[in-house]
Amino acid sequence: MNVQETLNGYKTRLEAYLNALPMTGAPETLRKAMRYSLLSGGKRLRGCLLLAANELAGGAEKDALPFAAAIEMIHAYSLIHDDLPAMDNDTLRRGKPTNHVVYGEAVAILAGDALLSHAFEVMAASPHPRALPALREIAGAAGVGGMLAGQTLDVTMEGARPNMALVRAIHEGKTAALLTAPVTAGLLLGGAEEKELHAGREYGYHLGMAFQIVDDILDLEGDPALMGKTLGKDTAEGKLTWPACVGTAQAKKDAQAHIQAAADALAPFGGRADFLRQLAFSTLHRVQ
């Protein structure tokens, strides 16, 4: 199996689904602003994780696509609001001007609100017999005990002394929650059992922690041209990051340990989970 090829397959089909979303009733300006950020060429890691987990548990892809689209809409909304002047005040994202730079702050706020709302609208329209539990996983991860907890700590704790417990809470909320939910929601949709859900939860958690630690390292060491965004901002703004707590060398080791733990968590699936296992290892390449 070629990981990159499999990943590209998921991504291509998900992009086509996202591109065809009717967004019925949206005024033209709102639709444009939503599509600008939703279709701006991200990695689609969250959506692909959901499709892969659904397939691993034996589900048909077409039934899982609305949920994969929803998690990508939630990710896109979080980036739009995160980039706002009142938040991180970023003007560049994936090499393009951020949403509020193009559409103005008012429409950018509404476009974020609209992507979040539409994620739930699309999931709620699914006739899948396990639509509600899958929606529940995603709502929990996006909510006050998940991503929004991480975002709030990230914003309100700027300039605080680096502190492992706090950084872990930020990373768990901001990143790990929204990488875990697509795995568990996908497994649920595919019909997985409790033991497999537990394994998926462990996998998503460790993958998410590694992913955010790698992101922190790239903000220090990455190539801005390659990254398509402003780098070095974490340090400038006194953000709480993993390397700020333990140093860059240890941070790399910790990311590696989380990836190993993610791969190990997939044991109950045996060789059937090779794609997810190799996908985890591939996230490390960015800092190696």
Add this chain to the structure above:
Amino acid sequence: MNVQETLNGYKTRLEAYLNALPMTGAPETLRKAMRYSLLSGGKRLRGCLLLAANELAGGAEKDALPFAAAIEMIHAYSLIHDDLPAMDNDTLRRGKPTNHVVYGEAVAILAGDALLSHAFEVMAASPHPRALPALREIAGAAGVGGMLAGQTLDVTMEGARPNMALVRAIHEGKTAALLTAPVTAGLLLGGAEEKELHAGREYGYHLGMAFQIVDDILDLEGDPALMGKTLGKDTAEGKLTWPACVGTAQAKKDAQAHIQAAADALAPFGGRADFLRQLAFSTLHRVQ
């Protein structure tokens, strides 16, 4: 039956439910900012409509409370984001400083996002057999074909020439959608049939249109001390309002006609819908 007494009963029980919402996992700052706006003493019209519709269709109140709370959370989020400097830039709401004045813009944006997310989290946690269709009604009303369509037109069309079709679209989205959904969601939860759902949809639509026309009139003629917010802003900002299209006298007549249509729509329920009927008429008192 005393309408005010019945309404106060719904309101008291809903307030208690909202006040006891655990918001598990929310950091203290986020929880405070969410509660500041959620528990700031609104009329709870949307939540009470949901409870009354659920009761009308034969449902138990405890099963409908999470959905009534959700619609109030969505209303509260929309007000927080609407008041932001980049949007309507309001500093006063219900006689108190607006959310961003108290908590700052970043936390206010996150508190709005969190109330919207939490609304879906709370609904998705319901074991009600019709939870998903009820959630779907509410998601549609809050979404790109409902409230967010109205908000976008309201923001992007400021200063345009008064135009009935456009004002109607704004009022339908901004207000009527979020007064219709609690009625249809409540009826669904209570087990209503298609004919009753249709009646509820008509009722909510006309109630919503009347409600927003009355709001437009009050912005011109209301008593700021009584209203607890800045008045006269619609004209100052070139907002598209109903009285700006047809004049205040005609606007009052139109509000009255919508209320009559709302009351008439309830015919299939007979006398059992007297509370909803009288509630509709009571919204006119504010401008009479």
